[in-house]
Amino acid sequence: MGRSREDVLNEEEFGRLVEACDRTDHPIQNRFIVLVAGKLGLRKAEIVHMKANWVNFGEGILRIPAHEPCECPRCRRSAKEKSGNHDISYEEALSHQWQPKSEAGIRGVPFGHFKNVEETLKEFWSKHDEFPFKRGTVYNRVKKLGRMAGIENLYPHALRATAAQRHARNDVDPYTLSSIMGWQSIDRATPYIRASGSQAKKKLDDKYMEENEGSFWMNSGRVFSLTERGKKLLNSPK
Structure with a gap:
């Protein structure tokens, strides 16, 4: 897992990867693999054993069963x-x-907020009742798509890590992130949230908003006034 965190794709790289799917002989199948791993964060074994009845389009949730x-x-x-x-x-x-890998792997994964994922799921399951490939095929296709997109040494777990990092950047809290990813402990979520910096940024933005700074000076009990020379210095071009 540590290595895969180092190999997460940025949005531009992930976009190139999705585009590469359309240049292959099996665009729907390849897009399915890339989006389910790279946006929903499913493990390779979960993808390989997936069935059409795991997906509830009405609720927008993909449910991974106990067996x-x-x-x-x-x-x-x-x-x-x-x-x-x-x-x-x-x-x-x-x-x-x-x-699943553990009891935490028995979970529901929302997908309705990703329009391209929902469309790809519908298209894929209209043609298949179960996933038609083995693990080795998934691995090889991800590697090949990575090379087509100019991304060296891409592998399925790096896509799963990419999904986790995307959630963390969008302020998903550790408990929700652990639930989505199927981790037994929230400790697995902490490095992604720390690396994203999004929650820290939000907290600092809230604390250092311009109006908050203004209220600090107003409520401090101190009154400041500028001389004419001070005003000229403040407004002079740097």
Whole structure:
């Protein structure tokens, strides 16, 4: 996670990345990957296991469930490990594969405030019932799109970090940010909020507004007046 924070994209870079999707043979699929990772902050495993019924367009919320039945090679391996380490059968373990990274990963992610995300979700799910690619494909497509956009060494988790940083810049508080991103602790949100500087800027702007400064001088009990020479110096060009 530390490295991905260093690799977040700025808005100009992210715009180039979205534009690069339209220059590919599969623009809808690629735009889906970029926007769901880079604006909603979903993990690669969450994207790969996504189903159309996760998305509620009426509410504008994408809900990640506690588990999603899957028989991909990775999920079969995980089910086999669980059946060997716990008192459950392989079939029972497989029925609960896939699962989010942690309980915090079971969450609702709002998307209605991003018009291009909503449009892309509708377009994508009108053609698919489930996500049609494996993790390796997602990784490779993000890398290729990055190169097309002039962004070296781009990878899916950097897009997730980009989403987190965008939320932080827009004054999303640590608790909400942790909920959206599926983090178990708000400590994960703190570096993004600190790096954005947006909350600090807002607090200082509120405290140092011009009218507040004026009221300070007025309420301080001190009266200031300028001499004619002082007025000339104050108004002279620098």
